[in-house]
Amino acid sequence: xxxxxxxxxxxxxxxxxxxxxxxxxAAIARYTNPKERERTSAAVKKALRGIxxxxxxxxxxxxxxxxxxxxxxxxxxxxxGGHRGLRNPNFRHGDYMA
Numbered sequence: 490x491x492x493x494x495x496x497x498x499x500x501x502x503x504x505x506x507x508x509x510x511x512x513x514x515a516a517i518a519r520y521t522n523p524k525e526r527e528r529t530s531a532a533v534k535k536a537l538r539g540i541x542x543x544x545x546x547x548x549x550x551x552x553x554x555x556x557x558x559x560x561x562x563x564x565x566x567x568x569x570g571g572h573r574g575l576r577n578p579n580f581r582h583g584d585y586m587a
Contacts, residue, residue, distance in 0.1 A: 504512075520526045544550055554562070566572060 518530065
């Protein structure tokens with residue numbers, strides 16, 4: 490028997506590009522409704538409640554970001570207005586953490 494490998498969503502969902510596009514458009518339309526978005530958010534949070542992804546349980550724990558990833562993060566932070574005041578990750582309850 491051949492060894493099973495993970496090849497992404499295409500392996501799980503052998504749907505045509507047209508079908509996937511229809512599903513994507515329907516999901517976007519559905520999630521623009523604030524009530525539906527809140528309902529979906531609550532369901533996802535409930536499903537992830539018992540999963541611990543801290544420290545060694547985090548697949549990226551102890552690994553450095555690549556230079557490309559650092560550039561993407563930096564660009565996104567600049568796009569959102571930087572880390573000033575409460576957006577600063579070292580800023581907590583009005584004081585800078587030592």
